[in-house]
Amino acid sequence: MFGISEFNHLDVAECQQQLAEGKAVVLRGLVNQWPAIDLWSPTYFQKQFPDLEVTIKYFGASNIRTQNTTMQEYVDILQKFKAGEAGTEIPYCHDIPVFLQTQDLLQDIGSFPSSILPSFYQKQWWKFVQFFMSPAGAVTPLHFDTLRTNNLFFQVAGKKRFTLVPWHQRNACRRRGWRWFDHNPEQVQDTDLIEQQSVEINGGDVLIMPAGMLHHVRTLTDSISFNIDYHTKATAFSALTRVIEKMPRENLYYNAVSLLGLAGFMHHDSFFKRYRSYLNYIS
Numbered sequence: 001m002f003g004i005s006e007f008n009h010l011d012v013a014e015c016q017q018q019l020a021e022g023k024a025v026v027l028r029g030l031v032n033q034w035p036a037i038d039l040w041s042p043t044y045f046q047k048q049f050p051d052l053e054v055t056i057k058y059f060g061a062s063n064i065r066t067q068n069t070t071m072q073e074y075v076d077i078l079q080k081f082k083a084g085e086a087g088t089e090i091p092y093c094h095d096i097p098v099f100l101q102t103q104d105l106l107q108d109i110g111s112f113p114s115s116i117l118p119s120f121y122q123k124q125w126w127k128f129v130q131f132f133m134s135p136a137g138a139v140t141p142l143h144f145d146t147l148r149t150n151n152l153f154f155q156v157a158g159k160k161r162f163t164l165v166p167w168h169q170r171n172a173c174r175r176r177g178w179r180w181f182d183h184n185p186e187q188v189q190d191t192d193l194i195e196q197q198s199v200e201i202n203g204g205d206v207l208i209m210p211a212g213m214l215h216h217v218r219t220l221t222d223s224i225s226f227n228i229d230y231h232t233k234a235t236a237f238s239a240l241t242r243v244i245e246k247m248p249r250e251n252l253y254y255n256a257v258s259l260l261g262l263a264g265f266m267h268h269d270s271f272f273k274r275y276r277s278y279l280n281y282i283s
Contacts, residue, residue: 001021001022001023002022002023002164002166002195002197003022003023003024003197004023004024004025004026004164004197004199005018005023005024005025005026006025006026006027006028006199007025007026007027007028008027008028008029009027009030010027010030010113010115010116012115012116015027015116015208019150019208019210020210022166022167022210022213023210024162024164024199024207024208024209024210024213025207025208026199026201026205026206026207026208027113027205027206027207027208028204028205029204029205030113030204030205030206031110031113031154031156031204031205031206032203032204033110033111034108034109034110034156034204035107035108035109035110036108036109036110036156037156037157037203037204039108040108040156040157040224041157041224042075042078042079042133042222042224043075045071045075045133046071046072046075046076049071049101049102049104049105050070050071050072051070051071051072052070052071052096052098052101052102053068053069053070053096053101054068054069054070054071054074054093054096055067055068055069055093055094055095055096055280055282056068056069056074056077056091056092056093056094057092057093057094057095057282058089058090058091058092059090059092059138059139059140059141062176064282065089066282067091071093074091074093074133077091078091078093078133078135081135082135090134090135090137090138090139091135092132092133092134092138092140093131093132093133093134094132094134094140095130095131095132095279095280095282096130096131096132097127097129097130097131097279097280098129098130098131098226099126099127099129100126100127100129100276100279103126106126109126112125113206116152116208117152117228117230118230118231118232118262120261120262120268121228121230124268124272125228127272128228128229128230128279129226129227129228130226130227130228130229130279131224131225131226132223132224132225132226132227133223133224134219134222134223135219135222135223136158136219136220136221136222136223137218137219138218138219138223139216139217139218139219140215140216140217141180141181141184141216142163142165142173142180142181142182142183142184142185142214142215142216143179143180143181143214143215143216144167144170144179144212144213144214144215145179145209145212145229146178146179146248146251146281146283147229147231147239147251147254147255147258147278148211148212148235148238148239148242148255149211149229149230149231149235149239150208150209150210150211150229150230150231150232150235151207151208151209151213151215151227151228151229151230152206152208152227152228152230153201153206153207153208153209153225153226153227154206154225154226154227155201155202155203155204155205155206155207155223155225156203156204156224156225156226157203157222157223157224157225158203158219158220158221158222158223158224158225159200159201159202159203159219159220159221159223160200160201160217160218160219160220160223160225161198161199161200161201161217161218161220162198162199162200162201162207162215162216162217163185163186163196163197163198163215163216163217163218164196164197164198164199164209164213164214164215165183165185165194165195165196165213165214165215165216166195166213166214167211167212167213167214169194169195169214170212170214172193172194173194173214178245178246178247178248178251178283179283181214184216185198185216186216186218200220211231211235211238211239231255231258231259231262232262233259233262233263236255236258236259236262237259239251239255240252240255240256240259248283250281250283251283253274254275254278254281257271257274257275258271258275261275
């Protein structure tokens with residue numbers, strides 16, 4: 001049954017049960033002790049890692065405009081936007097494989113709850129991370145993660161609001177293309193016809209979403225976070241069956257590679273060599 005379950009501790013078996021039932025899980029304060037909680041800010045990244053390669057996404061009504069730049073330049077753009085000197089488009093630093101660019105950042109991560117992940121991902125979890133930085137007011141419209149993966153999300157700084165919609169209601173949300181939707185959960189229109197629940201995620205919290213869950217994300221205060229998209233053998237196989245919904249060819253490839261790796265037919269290094277480009281894949 002669709003819903004959101006909240007806990008103040010980690011019980012992996014309980015989390016897996018909740019996900020299997022189609023529920024999202026919030027683990028309150030699970031990573032409060034990470035050094036990153038106190039350290040990470042736009043200024044910190046600009047000073048310590050100015051040459052990080054980042055992509056800025058500007059979300060329009062029906063399209064995404066992107067800009068490739070460096071962390072140094074992104075923070076300058078961010079500061080100008082916040083000062084009202086850079087127009088009205090909100091600059092969102094989005095989907096950056098940050099630990100692949102500099103493993104020095106790993107010293108800011110404390111005890112990592114790798115037991116949440118399938119064993120295939122656990123040892124080198126940091127390779128799969130995608131990083132986000134956004135000012136208050138940034139919005140990612142309703143969507144599901146493009147490979148129809150589970151989503152392990154860490155809020156490091158600031159606050160975000162996730163509005164969640166179950167996978168089975170995707171066709172009621174005015175689907176656009178493969179994974180985007182015109183339904184806006186923040187507007188009154190049609191909300192009585194669509195199941196949805198909202199939850200606010202604060203610095204130190206962890207959110208886990210089951211495979212295919214639709215989510216709309218609003219940055220409530222200046223925010224830094226990262227996530228890991230991950231498959232199990234079951235979700236990878238299920239994702240492959242979505243080819244009947246006109247899944248993009250690239251998605252079919254990444255899901256097939258994931259299933260081969262999880263099933264033990266591909267060595268991890270060989271798998272990641274093929275999967276690596278997904279982390280910069282814009283869909």
